[in-house]
Amino acid sequence: MSDWVEACDAEDIDEEDVMRFDHEGRTFAIYRSPDDEYFATDGLCTHEKVHLADGLVMDDIIECPKHNGRFNYKTGAARGAPVCVNLRTYPVKLDAGKILIQIG
Amino acid sequence: MTNGMVIIGAGECGGRAALALRDLGYDGPVTLVGDEPHLPYERPPLSKEAMASDAPVIKAIASDEILAERSIRHIHSVQAVAIDRAAHLVRLSDGSDLPYDKLLLATGSTPRKLPMPGLGPRCVYLRTFNDALAIRAHLSARNRIAIVGGGFIGLELAAAARRLGAAVTVIEAQPRILMRGVPAEIAKVIHEAHEAEGVKILCGDGIAAIADDGAEVRIALAGGLDIVADLAVIGIGAVPVIGLAAEAGLTIDNGIAVDAGLRTGDPAIFAAGDCCSFPLAVYGGRRVRLEAWRNAQEQGALAARNMLGAGESHAAVPWFWSDQYGLTLQISGLSDEGRSTVRRDLDDGAFILFHLAEDGRLVAASGIGPGNTVARDIRLAEMLIAKRAKPAPEALGSQTVKLKSLLAA
Incomplete structure (x- = not known):
């Protein structure tokens, strides 16, 4: 599987922030960590299908804007109530200033 | 043990x-x-x-x-x-x-009971899933719903009832909806959204009498108006x-x-x-x-x-939200602790009111806007409140100043 998709420019996302990326009917969230690494997960919270990109990034945590469900966006691990289902993550790479994710 | x-x-x-x-x-x-x-x-x-x-x-x-x-x-x-x-x-x-x-x-x-005679089977309260199912059975374009109390439960239910085409009247004894805990500026946005969706809101008028014959409810207001409904949902607090x-x-x-x-x-x-x-x-x-x-x-x-013996103390800042139509309201902190207010306008008509104590400490933040437009800033405000921060009012009021930067300060 080598279905890499270009999502955005690396500079489109601030450090310790998140951006929404929609592709072929699917929605993803792309993160830039405080130490300047990029990550990608499914775009919707596993609790109530809310867009995580409206949420707050703190260190390696994304917090859902609706009910404060938390995930580690690097691993997708759910971090406590009300979320209990992990978030799917996707490989990310940087190529000539562009963010690519492997949506598989 | x-x-x-x-x-x-x-x-x-x-x-x-x-x-x-x-x-x-x-x-x-x-x-x-x-x-x-x-x-x-x-x-x-x-x-x-x-x-x-x-x-x-x-x-x-x-x-x-x-x-x-x-x-x-x-x-x-x-x-x-x-x-x-x-x-x-x-x-x-x-x-x-x-x-x-x-x-x-x-x-x-448990829902606060309306202390009046005349209530019957068409006068209901909402607390449980079974209550909700019973109310749901009456929500259709054929029905008239009266909502007693312009609080969150009543207004959210009004929005759901409108979605199904019911005719909805909200009756609030206070001069405006959401008197408890919601600033007037934000209550006004919600009031206007309901009116735009066809909800009739009657404020500042008490109920003089209720008559429920099992098929419909007649609510006589002190001001002389009569509201007739197939179902009255009473949401006057808990x-x-x-x-x-x-x-x-x-x-x-x-x-x-x-x-x-x-x-x-x-x-x-x-x-x-x-x-x-x-x-x-x-x-x-x-x-x-x-x-x-x-x-x-x-x-x-x-x-x-x-x-289990941890011996911890409660330290959280209160927070709640409400969804009505496409609008979401979020409030962190208790706004009645504030003595002055600073407004920050966001995109898409969303805005946040920051409530400051006399000494400049941020004590609450109330926001409203479409979808989750206010969520991130309300969350950051909550963290500032927890830190007992005294952010500069000019910084709070300016959309170009990131709240996250105030947190680091």
């Missing part, structure tokens, strides 16, 4: 407490007692547009499988009727006795469920009175969620009682930790 942990009340708070006990590694018996026939479930959807679907479903906090896997015994459809504190026993309505080492009262709240605690001799003070660690005067008994009043550290120990989903969750988890 072999009797284990007993939790009375299987709602958000009790359910979360039971799960938290297991998360913390407790391996003794955990028993969750609820008077409803359902699994522990989330109540927020009951008044919201999820109810507009053809067949609303329960959003369970834990499935039967999870409860079984985590050895949480769930006794449903049963009430706790008495506590024998000397013997460490809870008497249940089925006649059985449940022994405990530690007891958590998470009995919640009162804590304290009977069990009061009869057991525990202190009651606008709810079951607990300390910052959620302990009652009895070292074996804790109370958490809607049913308890507690000192709120962020406002110098002001005693409050909160009716909010996240508070129920957080206090359930805190009670679990302290039942």
